[in-house]
Amino acid sequence: MAGGADEPVERLIALMARLPGLGPRSARRAALQMIRRRALLLDPLVAALSEVAETVRECERCGNIATGPLCAVCADPRRATGEICVVESVADLWAMERAGAFRGHYHVLGGVLSALDGVGPEALRIPDLVARAKAEGAREVILALNATVDGQTTAHYIAGELAPLDLTVSTLAKGVPVGGELDYLDDGTIGAALLARRAM
Amino acid sequence: MAGGADEPVERLIALMARLPGLGPRSARRAALQMIRRRALLLDPLVAALSEVAETVRECERCGNIATGPLCAVCADPRRATGEICVVESVADLWAMERAGAFRGHYHVLGGVLSALDGVGPEALRIPDLVARAKAEGAREVILALNATVDGQTTAHYIAGELAPLDLTVSTLAKGVPVGGELDYLDDGTIGAALLARRAM
Numbered sequence: 332m333a334g335g336a337d338e339p340v341e342r343l344i345a346l347m348a349r350l351p352g353l354g355p356r357s358a359r360r361a362a363l364q365m366i367r368r369r370a371l372l373l374d375p376l377v378a379a380l381s382e383v384a385e386t387v388r389e390c391e392r393c394g395n396i397a398t399g400p401l402c403a404v405c406a407d408p409r410r411a412t413g414e415i416c417v418v419e420s421v422a423d424l425w426a427m428e429r430a431g432a433f434r435g436h437y438h439v440l441g442g443v444l445s446a447l448d449g450v451g452p453e454a455l456r457i458p459d460l461v462a463r464a465k466a467e468g469a470r471e472v473i474l475a476l477n478a479t480v481d482g483q484t485t486a487h488y489i490a491g492e493l494a495p496l497d498l499t500v501s502t503l504a505k506g507v508p509v510g511g512e513l514d515y516l517d518d519g520t521i522g523a524a525l526l527a528r529r530a531m
Numbered sequence: 532m533a534g535g536a537d538e539p540v541e542r543l544i545a546l547m548a549r550l551p552g553l554g555p556r557s558a559r560r561a562a563l564q565m566i567r568r569r570a571l572l573l574d575p576l577v578a579a580l581s582e583v584a585e586t587v588r589e590c591e592r593c594g595n596i597a598t599g600p601l602c603a604v605c606a607d608p609r610r611a612t613g614e615i616c617v618v619e620s621v622a623d624l625w626a627m628e629r630a631g632a633f634r635g636h637y638h639v640l641g642g643v644l645s646a647l648d649g650v651g652p653e654a655l656r657i658p659d660l661v662a663r664a665k666a667e668g669a670r671e672v673i674l675a676l677n678a679t680v681d682g683q684t685t686a687h688y689i690a691g692e693l694a695p696l697d698l699t700v701s702t703l704a705k706g707v708p709v710g711g712e713l714d715y716l717d718d719g720t721i722g723a724a725l726l727a728r729r730a731m
Contacts (some may be wrong), residue, residue: 335628337598339586343579349572351564352557360714361550363622366587366596372549377577377584379543384577386539387566396566398537422563428535514560 334359340366392463394439394456396421404428410436413470417460417489419443419477423513427475430521435473438463443481444488452488461492471499473528478507490531501528534559540566592663594639594656596621604628610636613670617660617689619643619677623713627675630721635673638663643681644688652688661692671699673728678707690731701728 334341340362348358365373383398390402397403404410404424414435418424424437440455452458464472472493476482490500504527507513513521534541540562548558565573589595590602597603604610604624614635618624624637640655652658664672672693676682690700703724707713713721 335604335625336596337603339579339582339598340596343576343583346572346576346579350561352553352561357552359625360622361552362583363596363625364551366583369584369587372546373580373584373587376543376546377580379539379546380573380577380580382539383543383562383566384569384573387569387573396536396540396563398539403537404535422560425535425559425563 336362393424393437394421394441395424395437405436410434412436413468414473415460415464415467415469415471416473416475418475418513419482419485420514423475423477426514426516426521427525430518430525432522432525433473438472440476440485443476443479443485445481452492455485457489457492460489461496464493464496464498469498471501473525474500474502474531475513475525476502477512479510479512486531500531502531504528536562593624593637594621594641595624595637605636610634612636613668614673615660615664615667615669615671616673616675618675618713619682619685620714623675623677626714626716626721627725630718630725632722632725633673640676640685643676643679643685645681652692655685657689657692660689661696664693664696664698669698671701673725674700674702674731675713675725676702677712679710679712686731700731702731704728 334344336344344358344362347353347361348355353361365376386398388397390397390405391400392405393402395402395404412435415438416427416433416435417438417440418427419440419442421439424439427433438460442450442455444450444452444455474486474489476486486502493500503524507516507524534544536544544558544562547553547561548555553561565576586598588597590597590605591600592605593602595602595604599606612635615638616627616633616635617638617640618627619640619642621639624639627633638660642650642655644650644652644655674686674689676686686702693700707716707724
């Protein structure tokens with residue numbers, strides 16, 4: 332009751348303050364706003380959050396967040412272009428989708444190779460990627476990894492694993508700032524880097 | 532599906548982006564974080580939000596947000612000090628509570644008098660306040676209204692209405708910056724202004 336609200340409201344505020352982008356004070360304002368705008372915010376949020384909690388899972392094919400066996404990207408037949416775009420995280424996949432420049436499928440690694448943190452190829456679903464590229468007869472694998480040391484090391488490792496297959500391996504064009512991360516880039520830069528991608 | 536996520540997830544993101552302090556991009560990051568930290572964030576948030584949506588209401592006595600007939604402040608017997616602190620909004624009540632300097636009860640007006648917006652005394656529960664101060668035999672009514680023109684006009688009007696009663700009417704000490712609003716002040720300033728309150 333330290334903040335003047337009843338215990339369930341304080342509990343909600345404490346949870347919201349843990350979300351990225353919200354501190355204790357903005358969580359308080361957000362909670363108050365939700366309670367004030369009950370029909371517009373609180374009730375729809377309860378419904379949306381419950382539905383997501385009940386249905387959310389990992390896409391069986393690409394590792395994106397899904398609400399069925401396949402995510403919306405994989406389930407869309409128009410996107411079976413024979414191109415697979417490899418990204419580090421779901422946030423990066425969403426950043427690519429916001430840019431709107433890629434119309435194929437994705438493969439989410441869930442991280443990058445890191446000797447220091449003991450992350451090897453199996454943890455990143457790289458054998459999965461190779462098997463999938465083979466089974467789907469992919470024409471091209473685009474490595475859209477962050478322009479960090481670990482990201483580029485991972486890209487080179489994957490390119491090596493895919494070399495025996497009959498497909499093009501490409502990487503995002505230089506244009507991604509060195510040391511920068513996809514999720515923070517503007518859409519135009521991501522789109523330009525994708526269009527200017529080069530064979531690896 | 533514009534952002535790469537399934538429709539229920541996109542709906543959640545769109546709702547979260549309407550909260551104060553979150554834009555479309557931070558709503559996306561917050562949603563992703565919730566889904567990643569399922570046990571720590573998503574499930575507890577569903578429970579907390581559902582409980583708030585089911586139980587939240589207005590305190591019958593003071594107008595604070597409550598989860599029962601009375602809010603936590605009004606239900607606490609140790610706070611029956613004979614002092615009533617009048618605030619404009621629930622956000623201001625919470626700001627007073629954070630300062631921790633007041634141990635009595637509150638009265639939330641829900642706004643300030645405004646000829647321009649056609650807000651009169653009845654809309655602000657001012658007759659309620661007078662009746663309540665009389666019925667509860669209050670010793671003191673502290674007017675903790677924002678130091679804006681409308682706030683101070685409202686304070687003077689309320690002081691006039693309470694004048695016939697046998698109680699002290701006080702206002703927060705100067706110390707609140709002119710034109711400033713309670714909810715944005717640091718706790719120390721609010722506490723100091725309350726301690727140095729003066730008879731009106």
